[in-house]
Amino acid sequence: MTLLLGSDIFRGSGYGPGHPLNIPRVWPVIDICRAQGWLPNINFEVVPPATVEELGCFHTKAYIYALLDAERYQVLDKKRSKRHKIGTHSNPIYPEIYRRPATAAKASLKAAHYLISGVHNSVFNPSGGTHHGLPDAANGFCFVNDPAIALTTLYKNTNNKIAYIDIDAHHPDGVQAHFSHLQRMILFSIHEEDRWPRTGKKGDKGGGNAHNYPLPRGSNDTDLNETITNDILPLLTDYGPDFIVLQAGADGLEEDPQSGLCYSNHGYWSAVSAFLDLKIPILVLGGGGYNPFTTARAWAGVWGLMIGKNPHNTECVPESRSVLESLHFPHRLGRNIPERWVSRLYDRN
Numbered sequence: 001m002t003l004l005l006g007s008d009i010f011r012g013s014g015y016g017p018g019h020p021l022n023i024p025r026v027w028p029v030i031d032i033c034r035a036q037g038w039l040p041n042i043n044f045e046v047v048p049p050a051t052v053e054e055l056g057c058f059h060t061k062a063y064i065y066a067l068l069d070a071e072r073y074q075v076l077d078k079k080r081s082k083r084h085k086i087g088t089h090s091n092p093i094y095p096e097i098y099r100r101p102a103t104a105a106k107a108s109l110k111a112a113h114y115l116i117s118g119v120h121n122s123v124f125n126p127s128g129g130t131h132h133g134l135p136d137a138a139n140g141f142c143f144v145n146d147p148a149i150a151l152t153t154l155y156k157n158t159n160n161k162i163a164y165i166d167i168d169a170h171h172p173d174g175v176q177a178h179f180s181h182l183q184r185m186i187l188f189s190i191h192e193e194d195r196w197p198r199t200g201k202k203g204d205k206g207g208g209n210a211h212n213y214p215l216p217r218g219s220n221d222t223d224l225n226e227t228i229t230n231d232i233l234p235l236l237t238d239y240g241p242d243f244i245v246l247q248a249g250a251d252g253l254e255e256d257p258q259s260g261l262c263y264s265n266h267g268y269w270s271a272v273s274a275f276l277d278l279k280i281p282i283l284v285l286g287g288g289g290y291n292p293f294t295t296a297r298a299w300a301g302v303w304g305l306m307i308g309k310n311p312h313n314t315e316c317v318p319e320s321r322s323v324l325e326s327l328h329f330p331h332r333l334g335r336n337i338p339e340r341w342v343s344r345l346y347d348r349n
């Protein structure tokens with residue numbers, strides 16, 4: 001069956017004023033999917049935060065305790081702050097700094113176990129995809145590396161082959177560094193060339209099993225999907241993975257303020273469909289996405305695809321429109337909201 005994992009921790013918590021992630025991302029997806037009639041209770045599960053032990057499959061105990069202390073005291077001593085990069089401009093201390101990323105991680109962990117047991121063969125964790133996180137430090141808005149926790153779980157509990165695919169605008173440096181040398185693992189990333197963290201250059205194989213496809217600024221739906229069809233799918237099908245983890249960051253969409261890529265959500269959904277269509281047990285994660293309107297519509301559409309709906313022609317029911325109209329977007333792009341950002345899921349006629 002197909003499952004969406006979430007929690008109310010994502011309602012009303014944020015990274016603090018001025019941070020690009022201080023926008024609603026997870027709950028609008030859930031509320032829109034419910035409003036559209038796409039998310040019966042049977043397909044939805046609430047998850048708690050991961051425990052220290054669970055996070056410890058990838059992160060150091062010292063780092064996890066630093067996150068717990070930062071949440072408890074809302075401040076961290078200088079030495080630990082410097083070592084773990086907690087309390088910086090990118091990785092600020094906020095009230096739910098442990099519980100929020102730990103909940104996203106628990107969802108990815110649970111999803112991995114569901115794929116292994118076969119209870120579910122298709123799981124969506126829109127709160128996941130924080131692919132920059134490091135074992136001992138926060139990195140690029142990511143406190144906990146939930147894709148790494150999913151991959152570790154799949155790797156250690158099976159003898160199967162695993163593919164990690166990442167279509168976020170940013171290169172998954174935290175994932176590549178720790179998994180690209182492993183025998184039963186293949187990694188693919190399509191990201192914007194010369195954008196932070198500036199890793200994942202063309203021809204970079206990481207530890208041997210990574211395949212990187214940097215696209216120049218301005219790349220569009222055709223560029224994205226030709227890379228998948230011509231470069232990734234032949235290698236992926238030849239490899240024959242038993243599990244896929246797909247990081248479906250939505251920051252490559254044209255109206256996202258954090259990248260220069262120009263995908264429409266049609267091209268983005270076609271990319272996601274290319275991997276769903278393989279019918280291999282799959283965990284789909286969120287990731288980047290810094291325009292709450294484009295991100296909510298893109299990820300609601302991803303869930304639609306996962307349950308066999310067609311987001312390419314889906315209009316918003318009045319309740320979905322209300323969800324979108326309630327979103328706050330302090331960026332200048334949020335000053336004049338186009339009608340299509342609230343009236344329908346798809347970008348183009």
Ligand SMILES: [Zn+2]
Pocket residue numbers: 168169170249251287288289
């Ligand atoms: Zn990103």
